[in-house]
Amino acid sequence: MSDPDWIRDRADFVADRDTSPGPLAEQFALLTTSLLTTKTAAGVLQELSMAAVRFLPGADMVSVTLRDADGRLHTPVATDQLAVRLDHVQYDNRRGPCADAVDPAGPAFSLSNDLASNDLWPEFAAASVDLGFHAVLSTALPRDPQPPELSGALNVYSRNKQAFNAADRDVMLLLATHGSLALSTSRAITTAQLQAEHLRKAIDSRDVIGQAKGILMQRRKITADAAFDVLRETSQSLNVKLADLAKTLADRHTELDT
Structure with a gap:
């Protein structure tokens, strides 16, 4: 394509379009600024958790799972202690959405919109329903390519069934990507x-x-x-x-x- 053709096509594409950012785009812009000014890993994870609560209408509480080099799982940040309890149910049984998502060989995300009928993670599902949580969405944090290549997951819990949809999965993927990049930056700063x-x-x-x-x-x-x-x-x-x-x-x- 010649330069004049490219310029004409670009003009046609943006003609009569509202180019102002929407509310979600504005929130992501603010999050990016906030993450870039956060110098510690703990601060990045806290910002990420609070953003997930704001960005996902169905989110009642959020946690972050990290997997150590020896395979041990832990929750360094959570917006509610109940999330920590439910995370540890998964760690003890090695089964659950965040245990799956944090596994380097596992899925990019794990979702259940009706835990009462979920038979993949029976111990976790029963504990969640007992505490009044019926839906969960866990998304893997992209792994840092630098050794020791630790993995993590962002976990969102909801008290409502059918709380999460395809748009929520996309938002979670963007949040996870933003968080991983910020973690790499904070790690580089710390190393320096x-x-x-x-x-x-x-x-x-x-x-x-x-x-x-x-x-x-x-x-x-x-x-x-x-x-x-x-x-x-x-x-x-x-x-x-x-x-x-x-x-x-x-x-x-x-x-x-x-």
């Missing part, structure tokens, strides 16, 4: 902060060791290598970290005998 802190400590240690070596070289009239050997041997004999020993010498050298 840790690396920067490690580098700063390494530089500080190198500087203080250099100061201690200089003191020994001046007082004992020895070479830099010999001064370092003195520090290393003293560190080993006293069972004190080399950097800590060097800092003590640098800070208190005026109190020590020459």
